[in-house]
């Protein structure tokens with residue numbers, strides 16, 4: 420089946436090349452693939468894009484570490500004490516539903532306009548996603564294995580460590596992958612605001628202001644690659660760790 | 667007769683439907699007692715109540731000197747009780763790990779049990795890579811690893827072919843003679859019940875109740891020749907006749 424994976428992208432490039440080749444739309448709005456990938460090559464070969472990639476990756480990584488650092492323990496704990504989770508359920512659901520960028524101006528006042536506010540928004544709003552999924556995974560883990568451990572005389576802590584944690588691992592991964600997607604979205608968007616001169620989001624706006632559309636497409640493409648690669652890494656980790664899934 | 671478990675007038679309903687009105691049963695210490703009965707007659711529920719997993723609505727039961735460390739229970743859905751994130755070895759080790767036993771102790775116990783039951787598999791692989799029958803044997807051995815004084819087994823051989831079934835019956839008897847646990851065994855197989863037990867309790871359904879109790883005096887160990895013996899068939903017929911009293915087939 421893997422070989423079919425190439426069909427879509429190749430078809431996409433062909434159609435794109437045809438549209439620009441036959442001048443079906445204004446070349447200003449849609450530059451040719453050659454122009455876009457030429458630009459991409461250029462910003463890599465002159466090294467101009469690296470600071471942006473590193474800055475964005477740095478913000479994403481720190482946000483993720485903070486989000487996981489808050490979300491995993493909090494989710495495991497809240498899931499383990501269902502009454503606590505039920506008490507906070509409304510708040511968690513509300514925060515989950517709140518558009519993260521709505522609090523960005525507030526965070527800028529509190530954390531300043533630099534990286535701290537961007538990271539704080541991304542980390543805090545995605546930690547809620549992790550908390551929700553992890554707690555859900557803990558609370559909905561299958562009862563039969565927990566019962567079996569209880570029968571063996573295991574303590575609550577032993578049951579949590581040896582059964583419930585593992586039982587909820589697939590759902591923990593759902594939370595982590597959702598969180599990464601959120602973080603990429605928030606960081607890229609936040610970089611378009613103020614307070615930074617580097618970052619892929621900033622680059623997109625920069626190219627837009629100078630009407631460099633091949634550059635803009637190239638930066639958008641890079642943003643996509645970044646999100647895709649991050650997701651692929653966690654998907655791989657999940658397949659490795661949750662080797663029993665679906666079996 | 668010294669009974670380990672006494673069940674007096676146990677009542678249980680599910681969603682308004684009565685399963686037992688008043689169930690009475692004594693289970694002797696150091697014996698194998700089989701429970702034989704139709705689907706839905708409340709056999710698993712009884713073990714669940716005794717194990718403290720399911721609440722009963724009335725009556726009392728006592729289990730002398732009950733201790734979780736000396737008790738094992740293999741569920742009917744044994745597959746769901748193996749941990750797929752643990753290797754076969756780690757699954758077998760789990761109850762002893764909970765008891766804080768050392769690695770050497772665990773390895774030795776596993777080795778002994780594996781030899782006694784002549785069971786081998788790739789210990790570093792996972793339960794989902796075993797056949798259904800192998801998974802069942804693994805779950806069975808896991809219950810024995812702590813050398814429990816009281817053992818509940820719900821259909822422990824349901825996934826085994828006849829050969830393996832006979833083999834496991836043989837090994838279980840050897841284990842039983844060596845450690846003398848009290849075993850309560852649920853089975854749908856009359857031959858298995860008569861082969862293994864000191865007493866066969868026949869359950870009837872609607873409402874669930876004990877309709878007969880058949881003593882089986884055959885000496886242990888019981889081998890293939892015992893299966894062909896006249897005494898064996900007499901006991902088997904007695905169980906069958908008790909069963910046919912309530913079931914119309």
Ligand SMILES: Nc1ncnc2c1ncn2[C@@H]1O[C@H](COP(=O)(O)OP(=O)(O)OP(=O)(O)O)[C@@H](O)[C@H]1O
Nearest residue numbers: 680681685703704705706707708709710711712742
């Ligand atoms: N959790 C439950 N909720 C509702 N009804 C239940 C529940 N557990 C058991 N029952 C009902 O109680 C009855 C007895 O169930 P039980 O599992 O004890 O039967 P069993 O004798 O073990 O049958 P089988 O031979 O099929 O394993 C069944 O009619 C079943 O529908």
Ligand SMILES: [Mg+2]
Nearest residue numbers: 709710711742
């Ligand atoms: Mg049952």
